Amino acid sequence: MIPHEVWRRASRCALSTPALILLLAACGGGGGGGGNPNPAPVNQTPTASFTISATTGNAPLNVSVDADASADADGQIASYAWDFDGTPGIGAVAQHTFEDPGTFEVRLTVTDDDGATSTTTRTVTVEAAVVTSTLSGKVRILSSTAVDSDVNDRLTVPQSNNSFTEAQDLLSPVTLGGFANVAGTGENTGNLFAAGDPRDFYHISLAGNETIVLTIADGDADLDLRLWDDGFNIVDASLNVNSETETIEVTQAGTYYIEVLPFSGASNYVLYVGQTAAASSTSLQRNAVRLSDPFIDNQLIVKHRQSQPVRAPDGTREMVAPLRADRTRQQAELVGPELPGLYRLTKHSQHSPALPLPAGARVSAAQRSRLATLYQWKRLAQDPTYEYAELNLLHQPHLTPNDAFYASQWHYPAINLPLAWDTEVGDANVIVAVVDTGVLLNHPDLAPKLVAGYDFISDADRARDGDGIDPNPDDPGDLEFGGSSSFHGTHVAGTVGAVSNNGEGVAGVAWNTSIMPLRALGTDGGSTFDIVQAVRFAAGLSNNSGTVPAQRADIINLSLGSSFSSQSEQDAYTAAVQAGVIVIASAGNESSDLPSYPSAYDGVVSVSATTITNDIATYSNSGATIDIAAPGGSNITDLNGDGIGDGVISTMGDDSGGGAIEFGYLAISGTSMAAPHVAGVASLMKAIHPGLTPVEFETAMVAGQLTDDLGSPGRDDVFGYGLINAQKAVFVAQQLANGQGVDPGPILTASASVLNFGGFIDSLKVTLQNVGSGTVNIANVSSSEPWLTTDAPGSADGLGEYTVNLDRTGLADGAYQATITFASDANDVEVGVIMQVSSANVTADAGLFYIILVDENGDTLNALTELVLANQGEYPFTLTDVPAGQYRLFAGTDADDDARLCDAGEACGAYPTLDAPDFLAINDDRDDLDFEAGFRVNLTTTTNAVTSDAGTPSAPTVSKPQERPQDAR
Amino acid sequence: MRVDKCSHPKWLFMALLPVIAAGCQAGPPVEVSEILNHAMCNTLRKGLTVVEYDQLADIRGARMLNAPASEPTPESATGTLLAVSNGSQPTPGYAFELREARADGANLVLDYAWREPPADAVLAQVVTSPCSVVRVVNATNARSVAALLDGAEIGRVELQPSATQ
Known part of the structure; x- marks a missing residue:
C-alpha cells in the first residue's frame, strides 16, 4: 500500500504524459536518473491563509490575526511571518495596533518544512478616531423663582393647585412660571389637555406694597387674575380682554390667595409679585380693567358692527339706542349704527350662576353683580357681532366746575385741566388779550372777567359799529355765519376764561384770568394794520389809538390767520415778545403744511388742533412752524354721545332773530379753538409764576415739559412738541416759581425707593446721588427696625453706594416692612424695605428643565437631551458622549408641551448668557458650564434670544420621550 | 315750466320767499323758497339731500346749546326740503347764493353761486359748513332735482311722486 501522503504527491505529478514530463522537471528530479524506479517525492508548496479580527475600524485599531488555516499538503508549516504594513510579526497568532487612520496591508508568509513558502494578504482600513466629551455644569435660577405645580408638560406629574386648600405656598417677591387652559385647548399631548387647568391658586403673605402682574x-388665550383674602373673600380681580397682562395692586398687609384662571384658550404665563416701584408694572396698570375700577354696575356700552342687526345683546336690555351720527335710529337699523348703544344687564344675567367662582369663595351680592358685569363685558368684547363693548366707566375728575355744560367740555379733561385746577385756577392780575372780532361785553359768562379793551377796526363798513377805531370792543356781529354773526371772539374768550364754577354755561381754562377784548376782525376779516395796532396796544406799546392799557396783557391770543406775511407784523410780534408778552396763535385750518401767519412768525407759539380722540384734526395745518397742539374739536362727530358735536364748547351769541343778541353757548371747531386752550394754560402758569417770560415758556415747551408727546417721538410737524398738558404746565410753573427752573439746587436722590429682600436675600445695594446742583452731604442714616443696618461708602460727603443688610434671626414668620432714612443738608430721602421670614420649605424651582445642545445647523442633538430637576435652586447636568463639534447649550422648560423650549412664559437660559449664547467648541470634557435661566416675560421677543448667526430666530426644540422619567414629578 | 330768477337777501331762514310764480303746465305754480342759508350746517354731507322739518334745528348748527331743543314746524310745512352743502370750509366767508331755480324737462335745477372770502383777508380760524335749504312745493311733474354750484352739478336727488304737493 502506498502511504497516503506519497500517493497524493504522486497523483499530483501523474498527469498526462507531457505534463508529467514537465512536472517531473518541476518536481526536481529527486534522486537518480529517469531510470530510478522510486524517485524522491516532489515537495508541494504550503497554503497561506489567516483570519483577522477586523478589517475596518476607528484608530487606534487593534487587530488579531490567526494563521491556523494555513497548511502544507506534504509536510508541516514551519514558520509564520507577518507584515503589518511594515511592522513584522511572527507566530501563527499575532496582534497589531494601527495607531493612525489609513489603508494598510497585512501580509502572511508561511514556510513549510521543505522551505517552500506561500504568501497571502488582507487589507485593513483604519478610520479617524471619534472624540467624545462629557459636558457638565449647573443651571442656576434666581432664589425668587417658582413654578406652577401643574403644567402641561407630559414629562411632569401635575400636582393640583386648583383650589384654596391645594394652593401652593409662595414667598414675595416671586417670579413664577405657569400654565392654564380651558379643557380641550392647548397641546393635546400634554397632561392637562383633556381635563383642562381651570385655576391655579397660590398662597402668599404680602406687606401691602406689592403689585401682582400676570x-x-x-x-x-385669555387668562385672568383674581385676589382673595385668607377668608376666601374676593379682594379684586383683573379681567382684561385681548391684553398681555393683568395687574392687581395690594395695599393692605395680609395673607392672600392669588388665582390665575383661563377665560379662553391655553397659555403659559408668568406671575410676578413684588414691589410696586417697578416702572413696567406701573405702566401696565393703566390698561387694566379691575373689579375695583369705578365702572357703573350692570351697564355696558356696545357698538354693533355695521353689518349686524341692531338689537340688544343676549342678557341685556337697551337703555340708550345705538344711532347714526345724526342721531336717527331708523338709519342705524338699516345700515348699522355709527354710535354705540347703552345696555343694562338683565336680572337673570346679574344673578347668573355661570360666574366662574371656586368652591368656598365668598362674594357679596354687590360684588357678584359687578363680577357679572365684567364677565358679560368680556363675552361681548370677544363677540365678533360687536365692534366693541366697553364698561360704562365712572369718571371722577378732581376739581370739577359745576357749570351746566362742563360735562360736555371734553376738551378740558383732554389736557388734564381738572388736575391742574387742583393747583391753580388763575389770577385776575393775569391778563389775556383776545385780538379778534371783539367780545360780547354783556355776556353773563364773560362780563365779570373783562378788563378795558379797544376796537381797532379802522374801516367803518367792516366794523359795523358806525365808526372806525374806538374804545368799545363790543362785538356788534359780523354776519359771517350767513344770517347770523360768528361772535368768534366771544367764543375764544370763553375758552380762555369764561366765568367758571358758577353753575351756568361753560367753564374756561383759567377761571380767574382777566380778558382784554381787542377788536380787529370785522366783516370779511381783518387787516394787517388793525391787527398790528391791537397787538401793540395789548403789549403796552404805542399804537394808533394814542393810548395804552393801564396794565399790559401777559398773553396775547390770536385765533386768526392768513397766508400773507408782512414785516410790520413780524416787528409787532417781536416787540410784544421783547416786552415780555407770550404770543399764541392758531396754526390755520387749510389742512396745509404751508405757513399761516401770524402763527408762523418768529416768537409766536403756533397751535395745531386735535380732536376728542387726540388725533390731529383733519382741517389743522401742519409743518415746520407748528409748536404745540391743543383741542380744536370736530363738529362732525359725537363720539361722547352727549348729543353735541365734538367741537369746543364756549360762550356765543345769536343775532339770527334780527332783534337783540341772545347770549348762549355753542360747540364749534378750528385751530381758533385750540389756541385759547394754550393761552389759558399759559395764564395759569403766569398766576403761579408771575415772572414767566416768553423764553421760559418756550424753553419748557421745547423740553417737552408742557406737553404729552403725540405723533412721532419728540417734536414733529403735526403736533409740534405735543398736546398741551395743563397739569405738567402748572408743575413747571411751580418749579420756576421756586427757582428750580433756573437752578434746582442740591437734590439728594436714591437709586431705589423700595428694596425687596424677599425670603432669601440678606443684603442689597442702594446708591445716593446729588442730581441737582451744588453739594449734598449726608448727615445721618437711620433705620426704623433693629434688624436692618447699613454700611456706608467711604466718601467724605456720604454719597455713593450703601449696602443694606438685614438679619432675620429670631423673627417670626411673616412679611415685614421698614424704612431707611438718609438725612442730608439738602433734603431727606426714605427708602422702603420689604422682606419675608418663612419657615416653610419653599425653595427656588422652575420646573423640569431640558438641557440641550444645538449644533451649527440649528439641529438639536436629541440623544443628548438631559432632563433635570431642581436641586435647591440649581440644576446640575451632565451630557456624555458628546461628539466633537460646535454647539450652543440651552436650558429650558416646556410647560405647554409643544416641544419648543424658551417659549414666552417658559424658563430659558443659554451658555454663557441668554442674551448672547456662544458657540462652544467641544473636543474635550468640560465641567464648568454654569449659566443662569429664568422665566421669559418679554413676550414680544420670544425667540430672539435663541437666534442663529444668520439672525434667523430658532427656538430650540426637543424630541420628547413618551414616558416620564422615573424621577419626574 | 319756467322758473323766475330770484333775488334774495343773504339770510333767509324761515323767510319762505317764493321764487317760482308760474309754469307752462296746468295746476298751481311750482314754488322754490330758500328757508335757510347758514355757515354752520353741521350734520349735512356734501351734496344735495332731502331733509325733514324736524331736522332743521340740528342742521342749523349755530343753534346755541341753551336755545330751545327744537324749533316749531311752520303751519305751511308742506312740500320737500332740499339741503345743499359743500362740506367744511376753513374759515367764515364761504356761502351759497341761490341765483336761479329752473325747470329742465322733468328735472328741477337749483343754480347756486359759491362765495369765498377775500383772498388776502386775515380771517378767524373757525371751521364752517355753509348750506342752503330750499322748500319745493307743487313740483308734481318734477322727477328729480339737481343742484349746480358755479355751473357744475354738486348733487341730485330723485323725487317721490306727490312728494312736493
Missing part, C-alpha cells in the same frame, strides 16, 4: 404668553 403676563400671558399666548395672545390667543
